[in-house]
Amino acid sequence: MSTHNFDYDTIVIGGGFAGVSAVRDLADQGYHVLLLEARNRLGGRTWSETKKVGDFEGVVEHGGQWIWSDRQINMVAEVARYGITVEHSPFPDYFPTLAHGEHNPGPLPVPLEEIYDFEKAYFRIMTDVHRITRGVPLDKQNLSDLDIPWGEYLDNLGVGPKTRAFFSFIGANNAARYPDETSALPLLAFVAGLDHSLLRTWGVVDEYLKEGTGALVNAMADDSGADIRYETPVARVEQNDDGVTVTTRAGDSFTAKTAVIATPLVCWSDIVFSPVLSPVKTAMSAERHVSYPIKFWAQVKGAxxxxxTIADADSSNGAFIAFTQHDLGDDGQVIVGFFIDHPDRPSFGTDFAGVEQFIQTLYPGAELVAFDLHRWVTDEWSGNGGYVAFQPGRISQTHSELGRPEGKLFFATSDIATSFNGWIEGAVDSGKKAAVDAARQMTRDAIEVAVRAHASSAGAPVSAAR
Ligand SMILES: Cc1cc2nc3c(=O)[nH]c(=O)nc-3n(C[C@H](O)[C@H](O)[C@H](O)COP(=O)(O)OP(=O)(O)OC[C@H]3O[C@@H](n4cnc5c(N)ncnc54)[C@H](O)[C@@H]3O)c2cc1C
Structure with missing residues (x-):
């Protein structure tokens, strides 16, 4: 154990909610922290801007937005600590669906002729959901039989086409991929995380931060007082018995006792680690477990x-959800809509004509006035994707390993979280855990240094208890 002079106690790589939570918690404990962020802003896959979209002017959220204060204890604590206001989205009066190519006025989720199929599917899905415990890694719950393609899971339900199409929404919503591409297990785990409530899968699109997610993440970062370097992507992370050396793409190097890797899982493979990360971490990063969501904000009249509205992506050109975010009176409304922006399959365009086609597919005769969107699939720093979306056969085998520290490296991102995986809450939770683990490591190392110093001054062999 060395008494090396480090530049920092901890270097955190990536300034999304996971990284900023780790930074703030370590700084709270008096550690000297450096945050290296590739972009010119914090927040990562949450990104709020105040801007105009047609006649609407206000906060636009391009990524993570909704929270659930009943159970997301970390978000509740952060929102309270920084005086952020939680608002509710308008409660819908209309619940139309577009399933198997047919418009259904709702509120019944499927046409009456398939209502028994709906009951059968609901029961089967909820039976599987009740096998899953939130907060316990998915490789520790004997769930590999559920880690199959979502399409195969839906086929196994043995229900009519409109019921199958309706439930396929869960996959599109949580993975922004088609049913053949994504595993059923994380989708069922998502429902389990919502207190085992399938209805809440829709209902959770409700509470949001009035001032925007950016206001919260910036308040957390300001509060930390940590050194923050923007537009500083990290290229290399090297660790030895002494500590960690982090080198940026520009060639600057910084040393620290520990590092927190808080980039998206898919971005780990863009960083050279020495020694290399475990085979599971390396493979899971390289396999690109990412979603392809487009989330647009649009001023719409006549809807x-x-x-x-819930749509099945298979028969709706990738559309899966749209709803009222703001009522603009005579000027219509702000609709937030999602579709799959698949790099290899047909989808709506991301220009005016594409979004207009989406609106008219869901609301025939409605008029698109203006829109705004961000293409996550072209965003290098989110790994050319959106939230995490696990392919079949992986997470039931690897979940614990993804979050296991390696030497002086600790891992934080919602992509590997065991509670609210894929959510902002999961990001904060994983960042807080990484901060605890890094602090514990530094305490252990400090004790070891002190014990060795004492032993050598006393001339006797003494070992530190762990
Ligand atoms: C369209 C969309 C809608 C969503 N909706 C919701 C929602 O309503 N509610 C919800 O809870 N969640 C939602 N999510 C998910 C949520 O946004 C994410 O789970 C969460 O923001 C992830 O946080 P993170 O800190 O783990 O990762 P990120 O936010 O991705 O942060 C990682 C950071 O690492 C940086 N980085 C990457 N590579 C490097 C490098 N080499 N060097 C330095 N920095 C690097 C990135 O720039 C980024 O800032 C949504 C996501 C998307 C895309």
Whole structure:
């Protein structure tokens, strides 16, 4: 154990909610922290801007937005600590669906002729959901039989086409991939995380931060007083018995006792680690477990309001959800819509004509006035994707390993979280855990240094208890 002079106690790589939570918690304990962020802003896959979209002017959230204060204890604590206001989205009066190519006015989720199929599917899904415990890694719950393609899971339900199409929404919503590409297990785990409530899968699109997610993440970062370097992507992370050396793409190097890797899982493979990360971590990063969501904000006239529409992506050109975010009175409404922006399959365009086609597919005769969106699939720093989306056969085998520290490296991102995986809450939770683990490591190392110093001054062999 060395008494090396480090530049920092901890270097955190990546300034999304996971990284900023780790930074703030370590700084709270008096550690000297450096945050290296590739972009010119914090927040990562949450990104709020105040801007105009047609006649609407206000906060636009391009990524993570909704929280659930009943159970997301970390978000509740952060929101309270920094005086952020939680608002509710308008409660819908209309619940139309577009399943198997057919418009259904709702509120019944499927046409009456398939209502028994709906009951059968609901029961089967909820039976599987009740096998899953939130907060316990998915490789520790004997769930590999559920780690199959979502499409195969839906086929196994043995229900009519409209019921199958309706439930396929869960996959599109949580993975922004088609049913053949994504595993059923994390989708069922998502429902388990919502207190085992399938209805809440829709209902959770409700509470959001009035000032924007950016206001919260910036408040957390300001509070930390940590050194923050923007537009500083990290290229290399090297560790030895002494500590960690982090080198940026520009060639600057910084040393620290520990490092927190808080980039998206898919971005780990863009960093050279020495020694290399475990085979599981390396493979899972390289396999690109990412979703392809487009989330757009649009001023729309002539659509029902307030509305919440669910569509099955397979028959709706990738569309899966749209709902009223703001009622603009005579100027219509702000609709937030999602579709799959698949790099290899047909989808709506991301220009005016594409979004207009989406709106008219869901709301025939409605008029698109203006829109705004961000293409996550072209964003290098989110790994050319959105939230995490696990392919079949992986997470039931690897979940614990993804979060296991390696030497002086600790891992934080919602992509590997065991509680609210894929959510902002999961990001904060994983960042807080990484901070605890890094602090514990530094305490252990400090004790060891002190014990060795004492032993050598006393001339007797003494070992530190762990
Ligand atoms: C369209 C969309 C809608 C969503 N909706 C919701 C929602 O309503 N509610 C919810 O809870 N969640 C939602 N999410 C998910 C949520 O946004 C994410 O789970 C969460 O933001 C991830 O946080 P993170 O800190 O783990 O990762 P990120 O936010 O991705 O942060 C990682 C950071 O690492 C940086 N980085 C990457 N590579 C490097 C490098 N080499 N060097 C330095 N820095 C690097 C990135 O720039 C980024 O800032 C949504 C996501 C998307 C895309």
């Amino acid at each position: 029902p309001k307030p509305v919440a």
